[in-house]
Amino acid sequence: KETGATVTMPTDPRGDEQDVAKILTSLQDCVEKIPEELAPGVTRIGVAGQMHGVMLWKAKQGWHYNPASHRFTTGKVSRLYTWQDGRCTPEFLRTIPKPAAHLPIATGNGCATLLWLARHMPEALEGFDRAGTVMDYVVAMLCGMELPVMSVQNAASWGYFACGSRLWTREILEEAGLPCDLLPRVLDPGEVAGVLRTTWCLVPPRIDIGVALGDMQCSVLPSLVQRGDAVLSISTSAQLSFQMHPGFLPPPADPSSPLQYYPYFQGAYLAVAAALTGGNALACFVKMIQSWLQDLG
Secondary structure (H helix, E strand, C coil), X not given: CCCCCECCCCCCCCCCEECHHHHHHHHHHHHCCCCCCCHHHCCEECCEECCCCEEEECCCCCEEEECCCCEEEECCECCEECCCCCCCXXXXXXXXXXXXXXXXXXXXXXXXXXXXXXXXXXXXCXXXXXXXXXXXXXXXXXXXXXXXXXXXXXXXXXXXXXXCCCEECHHHHHHHCCCHHHCCEEECCCCEEEECCCCECCECCCCEEECCEEHHHHHHCCCCCCCCXXXXXXXXXXXXXXXXXXCCCCCCCCCCCCCXXXXXXXCCEEXXXXXXXXXXXXXXXXXXXXXXXXXXX
């Protein structure tokens, strides 16, 4: 189901923003479709979503729970700045520090977006003291967490995260003007983030919720049957991925390389050749054909 969450007038003409309230509504509409007789059998919740994007919220004010409907609504939250956000131009990226990480920084990466906002739209950060991907927000909401957590997969996708030490490069970010108190605590993929605090839609409380995972890694996981397999996945964009050998350590960041290495599961890495065109290009083509048909009557 289309969420209709895309904001038609973002805060910057180059921006790509989504309405978090509409995303949450669509998510809960889907969860409510679980047959009532099957809902008590839910024993664990896993969450995955689109990497790179960033949203902000206010601790203790980021969501509201309705005990009558067993649903949540958003509270004091920002828009979601997605991975397709283009406000971090090449000129801007040249003005921010090079990350001490193996993944190069790019427009749409969470930390790059936060640095742009801190410099050009500081009012967009005012009143917020938490940040994460939209799925980190959902996990924090379901667990009633005051301090959000993020998986290594999503932290790496934000940039300025050293996978080897599992630490944000805080000194670099602070010198660049980013309030690092916004950054979530990082867990390994597969770790339990917390426990469902209350009945959610039809799902019973007191079940484990895993830290939110990256959509790309989760889309690859069912298809990588044996070492040496490669997976071509086409979603909003497209990626060709294969798992590196045990003990592999990624080389230093090289923006010109066609391959990037993303954290996978159990300490492994995926070699990923990514295109920025996939389902998004197909959607543009369909809209163009529809426009032509309308013009032709």
